[in-house]
Amino acid sequence: LQVWGAGPVGQFAIRSAILLGAKQVVVIDRLPERLAMAEAAGAITINFEDESVVERLNELTDGKGPEKCIDAVGMEAHATSTPDAFYDRAKQMVMLETDRPHVLREMMYVCRPAGILSIPGVYGGVLDKFNFGMAMNKGLTFRMGQTHVNRWTPDLLRLIEEGKIDPSFVITHSVPLSEGPGMYRTFENKQDDCIKVILKP
Amino acid sequence: MLKPSMLSDSNPERSLTTADRLARLLGWFSIGLGIAEMAAPGRIAKAVGLEGKETLLRAYGGREIAAGVGALSVDAGPAMWGRVAGNLLDLGTLAVGLKQNEDEEKRRYAGYAIAAMVGVTLLDLYVASKLTQERSRSRGESRDYSDRSGFPTGSRGRSGHCQRPCQPGRLPGGAAARRWLLRDDPVSGSFQTHAAGSRLRREALARRKRIAPAAYLPAHPGHARRLCHAGLHPTKTLAEQQRDIRLCKDHGTLSEPLEPIAALSIAYECLEKKGYQRGRSTPALP
Numbered sequence: 449l450q451v452w453g454a455g456p457v458g459q460f461a462i463r464s465a466i467l468l469g470a471k472q473v474v475v476i477d478r479l480p481e482r483l484a485m486a487e488a489a490g491a492i493t494i495n496f497e498d499e500s501v502v503e504r505l506n507e508l509t510d511g512k513g514p515e516k517c518i519d520a521v522g523m524e525a526h527a528t529s530t531p532d533a534f535y536d537r538a539k540q541m542v543m544l545e546t547d548r549p550h551v552l553r554e555m556m557y558v559c560r561p562a563g564i565l566s567i568p569g570v571y572g573g574v575l576d577k578f579n580f581g582m583a584m585n586k587g588l589t590f591r592m593g594q595t596h597v598n599r600w601t602p603d604l605l606r607l608i609e610e611g612k613i614d615p616s617f618v619i620t621h622s623v624p625l626s627e628g629p630g631m632y633r634t635f636e637n638k639q640d641d642c643i644k645v646i647l648k649p
Numbered sequence: 650m651l652k653p654s655m656l657s658d659s660n661p662e663r664s665l666t667t668a669d670r671l672a673r674l675l676g677w678f679s680i681g682l683g684i685a686e687m688a689a690p691g692r693i694a695k696a697v698g699l700e701g702k703e704t705l706l707r708a709y710g711g712r713e714i715a716a717g718v719g720a721l722s723v724d725a726g727p728a729m730w731g732r733v734a735g736n737l738l739d740l741g742t743l744a745v746g747l748k749q750n751e752d753e754e755k756r757r758y759a760g761y762a763i764a765a766m767v768g769v770t771l772l773d774l775y776v777a778s779k780l781t782q783e784r785s786r787s788r789g790e791s792r793d794y795s796d797r798s799g800f801p802t803g804s805r806g807r808s809g810h811c812q813r814p815c816q817p818g819r820l821p822g823g824a825a826a827r828r829w830l831l832r833d834d835p836v837s838g839s840f841q842t843h844a845a846g847s848r849l850r851r852e853a854l855a856r857r858k859r860i861a862p863a864a865y866l867p868a869h870p871g872h873a874r875r876l877c878h879a880g881l882h883p884t885k886t887l888a889e890q891q892r893d894i895r896l897c898k899d900h901g902t903l904s905e906p907l908e909p910i911a912a913l914s915i916a917y918e919c920l921e922k923k924g925y926q927r928g929r930s931t932p933a934l935p
Contacts, residue, residue: 463799485794541719541728617799620792623661630661637784641792 450505450514450558451475451491452551454482456618456644457568457595458520462491463613465518474508476501478526481641485617497528505558513560522569523547532577539576546573556583567592622646668779672729675773676720679713679732686710697743697759698750709739726784729777736770893923 449470451461454477465473466489475486476494483493494504505513527533527550539545555565556579565588583590607613620643623631628647635642686693687710690703699706712735719728740763747759901916902909917927 459799466800481791481794485797488795488798489800490798537724541722541724542715543718543722611801613799614801615799617797620794627661629664632664633666633783638786641794643794 449473449516449518450555451486451518451520452555453477453519453521453569454479454486454493455520458482458518459485459489459618459643460615461518461520461568462486462489466490467607467612470516472508474505474514478528479638479641482643485643488617501554502558509560513558514563515560516564516566517555517559519551519555519565519567519569521551522567523549523571523573525550527551535577545576547571547575549575549578553577553579556586556588559586559588561586562588564589564591568595570594618644619646620644622648625649666779666783668776668783669725671772671776672720672725672780675729675732675769675776676717676725678769679717679720681717683710683713683715683717686713696755697746697762698752698755699742699746702742702746705742709735709742726777726780729773729780732773733770733777736766736773740766740770893920893925897923 449465449472451458451465451473452475454462454475458475458477459482462473462475473489473491474494475483475491476496477483477486478495478497480495483495487493492508494501523546525533525536525548527548530550532553533548533550536545536548536550540548549571551569552565552567552571552575559565563586565583567590608615620641621631621634623645625647631642631645631647634640635645686706690706690710694700694703694706716728716732716735719725719731722728743759743763743766747756747763750756750759897916897919900919901912901914904915905912921927
């Protein structure tokens with residue numbers, strides 16, 4: 449199983465996968481502190497700024513690609529050196545495209561035929577240069593949504609009660625509500641190793 | 650327009666910094682100037698002594714508008730640096746106009762224009778560098794998240810160390826064994842052609858119920874270590890175990906390419922000779 453993005457959503461995707469019995473969880477990000485947190489749960493990490501995602505995935509899956517791919521990144525992908533990242537940036541700058549779907553393109557490319565793409569990462573609008581033919585002919589399954597919170601809340605609360613998971617691991621900052629705007633800035637710019645903020649009213 | 654409160658950069662109660670606001674202001678200014686240059690290049694050219702360069706002025710207008718749109722976007726940094734570069738180009742063009750012109754009044758206007766441009770350029774430079782600085786990740790002391798597994802029981806997921814002593818596992822039995830040793834590709838499922846329909850259904854059910862195959866196969870040495878499994882062999886390293894498994898698996902499938910069950914038992918015999926132990930309900934010999 450492959451997770452793109454080691455933000456809070458990605459972190460919980462990793463732990464959920466391990467609790468459900470995933471054999472091998474690989475996570476991709478570029479921020480060392482997030483990768484360290486993913487590694488703490490037992491995931492194999494790939495820093496896409498230092499190494500080639502496709503090469504490493506081939507190595508880890510014997511060239512077959514991951515069976516299940518989770519996009520925990522969404523529309524604001526920070527791919528830095530790929531041509532499509534420049535393309536998306538440029539189009540977004542002049543308001544011809546709303547999202548930067550680098551992760552979706554990469555998932556469709558690396559996923560094993562008949563694999564599953566799960567997309568809790570948020571997308572906002574129009575995607576461009578999207579190779580749907582590849583997804584169709586590989587027979588991929590797409591699942592997406594803002595994580596169907598109501599459907600899973602009782603099950604997840606039970607896991608916490610049973611002591612199978614402690615979700616507080618993800619909280620890195622706790623500030624009063626009045627400091628919210630500044631904390632948003634910190635979070636947006638990934639400063640101070642910020643991963644998840646709790647605002648106290 | 651500039652209030653004192655806007656000047657405190659690190660005000661935690663505001664999400665937009667001074668540089669963000671100035672970038673917005675300069676973005677609108679850029680668009681306004683661009684529209685003027687596009688709509689009335691003749692008048693501007695005449696005023697600053699650049700007659701005959703109307704097309705160039707129009708092109709500059711297009712550039713100004715593009716930079717303005719960029720400066721109004723969420724990531725204004727690159728557009729602000731673009732504005733700085735564009736302003737230097739403008740200054741050069743104005744200087745050429747100043748040099749070529751004899752008319753005293755036009756030279757004065759060009760001088761005013763250059764003075765204004767220098768001011769705006771300095772402001773652009775300030776905003777651009779401020780934005781770059783604010784958006785950069787500070788390379789201060791980094792925090793350590795290596796103990797944040799999120800698994801309170803600690804039986805799995807703790808990196809680097811085991812909460813419980815690691816026991817060597819056993820070779821998997823039953824359906825898991827066949828899948829583990831023989832199936833190359835879950836899509837084509839080559840072994841399935843040999844299985845009866847009802848058994849296939851039972852296996853599918855078992856597959857759904859089965860948890861944590863990590864206990865069987867160290868898919869990745871580091872991963873297996875972190876999940877606290879010693880692997881399948883009491884003394885060999887995980888890399889050695891992986892090599893043994895691969896070799897025996899190849900040996901089995903090469904000996905009996907058309908009989909997966911036979912290939913499996915050959916692979917298991919090969920592994921047993923190397924000191925591995927079978928789990929319960931390993932597949933019967935044919």
